[in-house]
């Protein structure tokens with residue numbers, strides 16, 4: 001059975017995307033972002049998702065794709081300081097933005113306090129969900145503070161799915177990581 005897509009489901013025309021500049025002739029758009037502190041510019045198909053831009057254009061494969069339907073959270077990155085599911089964002093629509101991925105957290109060879117807490121508390125098994133978990137966890141701390149109770153962590157992590165751990169150690173890791181981030185949040189982001 002075929003379903004005709006609504007007009008609103010169609011990929012946006014290059015010229016209609018905010019910010020991005022259409023390249024004459026080839027249907028591509030020029031997009032400039034700051035990724036993990038480095039300014040990057042690329043000519044891309046206007047339908048390119050932010051997660052594709054990160055993984056395929058920038059070759060930063062720590063950001064994962066688990067569902068493509070905005071449910072699993074494996075693709076979470078920070079965009080202008082807030083957590084977003086990068087499978088739901090068109091790269092061209094965030095032209096000029098600042099992106100932080102899991103690769104951008106460690107500084108001078110030292111893990112971010114939240115990464116360290118996941119390691120210490122064994123907050124992972126296969127690790128597929130882990131980059132998204134950590135990026136979401138840091139966002140939770142940025143919004144809710146460094147003293148997090150279990151109920152808050154479980155509620156705030158509803159958008160991140162783990163198929164391995166049963167969440168117990170993840171919750172413990174997030175709470176410990178939050179406590180560890182006291183006084184280091186500015187330096188970390």
Ligand code: FES
Pocket residue numbers: 064065066067068069070071072073074075076085086087088
């Ligand atoms: Fe983005 Fe699952 S890949 S939410």
Ligand code: FES
Pocket residue numbers: 123124125126127128129130161162163164165
């Ligand atoms: Fe395997 Fe979470 S550790 S999906």
